[in-house]
Amino acid sequence: MEHSHAASRAADADVDKLAQDMTERFRQVLSTKRMTELTSRSVHSRSSSPAPRDYGTPQPPPVQNAPPSYSSLRNIPLIPQAPADPRSIRFKNMLTSLSSLPLRWENPGLLDEALRVVPLEQIYNEAEEESQILQAEAESLGAGKKAAWGYQDCVVRALLRWFKRSFFTWVNNPPCHMCYSPTLAVGMSPPLPDEQARGANQVELYKCSDPRCGQYERFPRYNDAFVLLQTRKGRCGEWANCFSMLCRAVGSRVRWVWNAEDHVWTEVYSLHRKRWVHVDACEEAWDKPKLYTEGWGKKLSYCIAFSVDGAMDVTRRYVRTPPKYAQERNRAPEAVLLHIMNEIRATRRANMAKQEKFRLEGEDMREGTELRGYVISSIAHEVARISADDIVSGRFNHPRTDPDAPKALEGRTSGNSAWIRARGEGGRGTPNQQDPHNQHPR
Template identity: 50%
Template structure:
């Protein structure tokens, strides 16, 4: 037939290792867009956090606001001189400082060895004040702390710290006590509230210029993925409260929100941002020195970059799994460049942990999670 054009020949097969990026680009765009936070019933990805804050408008948002305002008063108690003096009576300071000095010398020797082998300078992994907190953590978990599944009623007139030792509800009383003990030895602390049913501590490391996860019940140090990827716990909100304000640190503890995130439905994200800014203003309004306010703002910005970096790593891991050459690589989202230190929950009876769904890890790369993590062996207790 006149004008007939035969169909074009099929494209030649792609050599191994070569792929069409069109489909990958489309999937990546869909991943970035994600569902609309305003209409989706799925867990909200931290990558979709808002840029503008809006005040509460509905009853549910106001309830959430009042709850967070109330929780924000918890770390204020750690500044009570009477309680801090009481806390110091229970801490074997001579022992803590001796262990900290020994570990600090280890980290310095480790850094010197690395500098000698690689050339140039090497910074110790942790500073002396970090070592003080680490020594306190070991003492708390192995000597001071006793886990009780069903704590008895506290004895009238019994000192608060003594009650925490012998009748601690490991998910509530003990972390708060551990936070106060860290404050008593000079640490800057945060009390981290999880909307499901767990709380823990963060301590600021001047050496690393960041907030470090600490769970005294588990003897866990700098292991924020423990709950989601070790215990298999789904979490919605992780809010850190301090005397300087409140911060949503969920991105630090939930790296793959699709796998480990729970629905964030207590208030729109823009309202949560407004509430956290309100708490921050309340806590900082009496800071008069311009240098102190500027220092806190710099810390805020540095932490936000850190939290955003977790989102970038999560996206990179997801994209890696899309690539034909990346199948099976990259581990869980948010794991790029990291080594997980994960294990199942240690505190509480087996039956109690199984009832909470915290008896088995979802994945275990290493039998880690407890100290030491990145350092030498802790002193014998």
């Protein structure tokens, strides 16, 4: 009996060994077959590739340590480049000059003086009330919800309403000081000594439209925010200058935004939202960065924000749909513009503590991520509007209707209708080009 069991176990062991040997042979055969197929495909591919043409021109010897010509190198970050051509140098000088404006708002004594014209009790009461309402709305949505805006944001919003409705006056053509009749623009005049001493580098000249009067009216364009506290009139240049200074006076971090298409506005840093917020005192607009493109119908090229801490190209915040609203940027190469921004930033932060510099650099990085996100969102938005039929047919002339698109575009409200039409800022259905004979700059 024991002998029969031993014979059976030996037979089973032989069967297992035979199966193992056959499996190993099968793997070897399969591996050899695959390698043969791969080798034949490689040889066929090389033999079927077209040979390079020989034009009879000797080929230069390979350059040692030459940079690779990979297409991916086109997407590397820009390397700042100092301006070299006259046009770029002029652009740099202009931006450097503009960057000095926010420095004028840093005098504590003058800021305290500016607060005397502001009804602080009214401003703070309105801000407290709005802040409590926003907080209650957030709490009604569930635990842990954050209010839309913080208290300091509400202070600036209350200041914006007061500034627009009660304090500053828009001026297109100043009325005649003798008979109060309308006036007509006749050109420019050099500033008088007292006008120049108060910060007016240019003076617009107007003539009374009443032939019986014929008086001339001077309109100095003051760029001193503290002089504007007394005059309390002007166009967007004066509005943005004075309002930005008052925002600084109530404790907010402020930027002055220059636009190459003849407009200026303000940005205020929201500690609550950890980002810069668009504010336009002329339009009483808060956080409406699409106002100028989708609202006024303008095309924008450069939007540069200047603060006491430096400068930042924020064009992507305001041009969300480049194919439709981007104007050509031809004042300097992009690498040169990056160099100018870095240079202004370094100058403004030269005497700062390392910790403060580190904080601002982190803030710059977050803002850079935000601005790049607008470009990505714009591309994704346009792709989402393409219908399946258009993809199949290869024609994209009729994208799907955007359900989130605004029903009506909001044109400019500050300024008279003729001035708005001349600047092409009336919104939908109005021309988008400025009148070169327009006598009313910003």
